[in-house]
Amino acid sequence: MTETTRKRSDKKREAIIQAATQAFQEFGVNGTSMDKLAELAQVSKRTVYNHFSKKEELVMHLIKEQWKSALVNIGVEYQHDLPLNAQLEELVFQEVTFMCSEGHLELARVAIGHFFYEPEKLKDEVAQLKAQESSLHRWLKAGKADGRLVFDDPEQVVNEIDSLIKGQCFWPQLFKIEDTISEDDKRRITQNIVALVLCRYAS
Amino acid sequence: MTETTRKRSDKKREAIIQAATQAFQEFGVNGTSMDKLAELAQVSKRTVYNHFSKKEELVMHLIKEQWKSALVNIGVEYQHDLPLNAQLEELVFQEVTFMCSEGHLELARVAIGHFFYEPEKLKDEVAQLKAQESSLHRWLKAGKADGRLVFDDPEQVVNEIDSLIKGQCFWPQLFKIEDTISEDDKRRITQNIVALVLCRYAS
DNA sequence: CTCATTTTACACTGAACAGTTTACTTTTCA
DNA sequence: TGAAAAGTAAACTGTTCAGTGTAAAATGAG
Numbered sequence: 486m487t488e489t490t491r492k493r494s495d496k497k498r499e500a501i502i503q504a505a506t507q508a509f510q511e512f513g514v515n516g517t518s519m520d521k522l523a524e525l526a527q528v529s530k531r532t533v534y535n536h537f538s539k540k541e542e543l544v545m546h547l548i549k550e551q552w553k554s555a556l557v558n559i560g561v562e563y564q565h566d567l568p569l570n571a572q573l574e575e576l577v578f579q580e581v582t583f584m585c586s587e588g589h590l591e592l593a594r595v596a597i598g599h600f601f602y603e604p605e606k607l608k609d610e611v612a613q614l615k616a617q618e619s620s621l622h623r624w625l626k627a628g629k630a631d632g633r634l635v636f637d638d639p640e641q642v643v644n645e646i647d648s649l650i651k652g653q654c655f656w657p658q659l660f661k662i663e664d665t666i667s668e669d670d671k672r673r674i675t676q677n678i679v680a681l682v683l684c685r686y687a688s
Numbered sequence: 689m690t691e692t693t694r695k696r697s698d699k700k701r702e703a704i705i706q707a708a709t710q711a712f713q714e715f716g717v718n719g720t721s722m723d724k725l726a727e728l729a730q731v732s733k734r735t736v737y738n739h740f741s742k743k744e745e746l747v748m749h750l751i752k753e754q755w756k757s758a759l760v761n762i763g764v765e766y767q768h769d770l771p772l773n774a775q776l777e778e779l780v781f782q783e784v785t786f787m788c789s790e791g792h793l794e795l796a797r798v799a800i801g802h803f804f805y806e807p808e809k810l811k812d813e814v815a816q817l818k819a820q821e822s823s824l825h826r827w828l829k830a831g832k833a834d835g836r837l838v839f840d841d842p843e844q845v846v847n848e849i850d851s852l853i854k855g856q857c858f859w860p861q862l863f864k865i866e867d868t869i870s871e872d873d874k875r876r877i878t879q880n881i882v883a884l885v886l887c888r889y890a891s
Numbered sequence: 892c893t894c895a896t897t898t899t900a901c902a903c904t905g906a907a908c909a910g911t912t913t914a915c916t917t918t919t920c921a
Numbered sequence: 922t923g924a925a926a927a928g929t930a931a932a933c934t935g936t937t938c939a940g941t942g943t944a945a946a947a948t949g950a951g
Contacts, residue, residue: 494897512805519938528898530900530940534941535898539939540939602719602801607863607864645852648851648855652850652852653847653848656854660804681888685887732928733930734928734930738927738928
């Protein structure tokens with residue numbers, strides 16, 4: 486009995502999550518009432534509350550879910566025998582692709598909409614995001630150790646690269662000031678960033 | 689009669705604007721009820737409504753007010769006989785200082801809080817902000833015409849510089865992830881940006 | 892068919908809040 | 922002093938919304 490009943494329950498749950506994801510993106514968390522949400526999910530309001538006892542719980546579930554799934558590791562290990570150019574380009578391109586993906590943008594919109602007036606909580610969550618950025622960090626330090634890159638503070642270089650990526654592939658899209666980026670644009674932006682960085686820091 | 693009466697009225701109005709500015713920053717527009725606002729301004733709710741017939745009107749007034757006052761022109765004209773380094777540093781430093789000033793951050797917080805779920809309207813307003821960035825644009829084109837800078841698209845270079853500035857002096861502060869930047873940091877960041885850019889684009 | 896679980900419909904509570912109305916007070920200045 | 926202008930306090934309307942309670946209906950397993 487519990488077997489297929491579970492399945493029905495799970496389907497409803499899935500519908501709720503699905504509708505919430507869409508609605509929160511479109512109208513914002515505060516702009517989406519639980520009644521509206523239930524209607525969009527084709528589910529009774531009471532069922533929503535049976536699955537998530539508070540709105541807050543639903544929001545947090547969504548954010549962490551997406552956060553987790555977004556943590557597909559960006560990984561390029563430093564190679565002594567390959568040109569810096571190609572390696573860094575691959576790494577930056579991965580980051581660019583991730584940053585401007587609709588999935589990540591949607592997550593970010595929900596997160597920002599939710600945390601905008603709760604900076605302390607945001608701070609905590611952002612700390613986890615930082616871990617994901619350390620692949621670039623590792624690569625830079627390896628290049629420095631190998632004598633092919635010259636800089637004082639790797640943190641600063643990461644910041645610069647990160648700023649260049651987000652400034653062109655994340656913030657404008659987040660606020661829908663710019664449209665989605667084409668593959669060609671991604672490539673072009675990546676190449677410019679790599680050229681800029683290596684021109685300065687390659688020995 | 690109308691002379692001093694105006695003064696009293698203006699004082700109340702000022703108190704409302706003052707309280708609204710603070711409250712909107714701290715709790716957000718939606719997080720600030722008109723009752724709360726009236727209390728904070730030490731003014732009756734009715735007085736608020738005598739000055740601003742709708743909440744929306746108050747919000748728009750605030751944003752445009754601050755927008756206008758923020759439009760202190762950043763201007764450095766290109767000089768043929770001065771080193772690029774010093775000129776660009778001055779220009780970038782001005783932008784950095786503006787970007788991370790509390791005044792600008794507060795404006796941006798209110799604006800983003802208000803426009804986050806109205807991207808179309810945001811787009812319009814942002815267009816006006818772009819005009820202010822053209823001083824850098826002009827400087828770069830002058831440098832190129834003078835043969836001391838080499839690049840294809842000035843727009844792209846502006847984007848890169850802008851990304852570098854905002855990524856380090858605006859976004860982290862906007863979300864209160866990083867504290868206010870010290871004068872030394874501003875100088876250091878400026879110098880790094882200038883070095884990065886000139887290393888690549890100076891002939 | 893029957894029993895257990897889950898979903899549904901819907902009415903309800905209680906709070907928050909935008910905006911209004913009214914009756915009253917204070918300030919200013921002529 | 923007295924009339925005009927501005928402000929105040931507090932109750933009120935109407936709406937939206939989070940969250941609850943409950944009885945009936947749907948679903949599926951044995």
